[in-house]
Amino acid sequence: MAQNVTPPRGMRDFLPAEKARREHALGLIRSVYAAHGFDEIETPVMEDSSRLHAGLGGDNEKLAFAVMKRGITADDLAAAAASGDALSLADLGLRYDLTVPLARFYATHRAALPPVFRSIQIAPVWRAERPQKGRYRQFVQCDIDIIGDATPLAELELLTATVATLDALGLTGCTIRLNDRRILAGILGSWGVPEALRERALITIDKLDKIGVAGVSAELVEIGAVSADAEVATALEGLTTADWHLASGVVPPPAWLDLEAYAELLALREAVPGATIEFDPTLVRGMGYYTGTIFEIAHPEFGYSLGGGGRYDGMIGRFLGNDVPACGFSIGFERIVDLLEIRDAERPRAVVLVHDADVPAERLLALKRELVASGSRVRLERRVKNFRALLDRVTADGFDAFANVTADTADASQLELRELGA
Structure with missing residues (x-):
């Protein structure tokens, strides 16, 4: 009997062309964030369960994947099921966002960080969502945060960097909705x-x-x-x-x-x-840690936000014992990546060298090195009977030209490049 070989529900594999699209978009996001003075950090995919369930994450805490303690027995499972306290079996959990880990990171490394710390985090997070269009159990978040600045300059820097990033991605027609928790309290x-x-x-x-x-x-x-x-x-x-x-x-x-x-x-x-930028007094942002300004990216073609964030001045104090001002903005990467088109000018030339079986490997590798050195992406493919099927496949993989290599081809100057997909 054949086994089920699909990924877990709400999680996905990415074929080479889609992976290339995602990495291109992530590269643009990173470069704009860095240009605006933010530095990238990395945190573990797991945090202490007590930290993930400290009342900071709103309803998302209920969606956290728990990691069971080692040595749990069947009796332990039965007792937890009877008491309804399943979390007692877990000491770790997969992060459901990047903000709680950032607060812990800052509390851990504060002495080594500048007084005002501008961070980038681009990484996967996990939530036990009910999978549906636009909602996954594993997805990438792209966060920028400013810690240590209580003035509106922090919000301005975040808004400016985010608007510049949307422009670099070619995503037009967006509106940033603004509100404040103080207005909601009123x-x-x-x-x-x-x-x-x-x-x-x-x-x-x-x-x-x-x-x-x-x-x-x-x-x-x-x-x-x-x-x-x-x-x-x-x-x-x-x-x-x-x-x-x-x-x-x-x-x-x-x-x-x-x-x-x-x-x-x-x-x-x-x-x-x-x-x-518009004021929306009904904008909430469901995370329980927001304390002041909140914002969200809206687009007229979609009934969901494309990103958001806000000020969360009280979170880091949970770890340090004294409050530290903090503000962040996250782009909903999974929701925008399918909207983007990679312009040809932004991609390196991608060339397939289709070679006969009698071409020496040393010559093929020399040709490949020569083209790679000129800035091209190069793949070697042996000639097959169904040549059209070969060309269709490499076109789908993102290659835009091919050249035939025979035993008489001496160097790259003798290659005749032909466009693919024309």
């Missing part, structure tokens, strides 16, 4: 949401694009955040349909609007020319 306060239920209420509001105004309103009543007779649905409808924009003033300002936070958002927009 909205919840105006609805009478108890302090103890505010984080849970924000998680519910974050579902607005999935379950709509009626669904959010009903869930807020269900969790006890608001009373059944509260006019939350009407208020939400007003928030979602109002022509919100970042202007010099909202006249008259709503009672819930934190004017200081709003003024800071206005200043951010004015300082990032060429970007489309």
